[in-house]
Amino acid sequence: MKDKLSAFERRLEILFLLNKCKETTAVELAYYFAVSKDTIFRDVDFLNRYAPIYTKRGMFGGIFINDESRKNLLLYLSDDEEKLLKKLSANLDDTAKYYINNILNKYSKPRIGT
CATH class of the missing domain: 1.10.10.10 (Winged helix-like DNA-binding domain superfamily/Winged helix DNA-binding domain)
Incomplete structure (x- = not known):
């Protein structure tokens, strides 16, 4: 390391x-x-x-x-992965945005105090 x-x-x-x-x-x-x-x-x-x-x-x-x-361990998206998904979802139709938002909700790191 x-x-x-x-x-x-x-x-x-x-x-x-x-x-x-x-x-x-x-x-x-x-x-x-x-x-x-x-x-x-x-x-x-x-x-x-x-x-x-x-x-x-x-x-x-x-x-x-x-x-x-x-299989049950939570693995979170990195900040860069999360930013990329948000950026990509801006150009998608409503159905695709829905799925991207589900992915973000499932795998984004919890934000405490925000």
């Missing part, structure tokens, strides 16, 4: 990585985030309270995310 992330940011990134690849190891995550394996284990312990993450020891061990629950 280029920039040093906060614990919160690192934990979110771990969730996103697990959602994408389904499994990894503490060694791989420690190397990727430039932190110790102990830090990764603390992150996984924390995430385990809120996400369907589990660990396995041994030859085929690692850090995993439950396959069924992967």
Whole structure:
């Protein structure tokens, strides 16, 4: 990783990585985030309270995310993706705008206080 992330940011990134690849190891995550394996284990312990993450020891061990629950994780649009969809919807007919707005409502990041 280029920039040093906060614990919160690192934990979110771990969730996103697990959602994408389904499994990894503490060694791989420690190397990727430039932190110790102990830090990764603390992150996984924390995430385990809120996400369907589990660990396995041994030859085929690692850090995993439950396959069924992967489908239910919310992944949000980036700010650039959201802006692009809004810009594109300006030139669409009402039906297409309706569908774009549904996508934006489902996948846009929640805005607190706006």
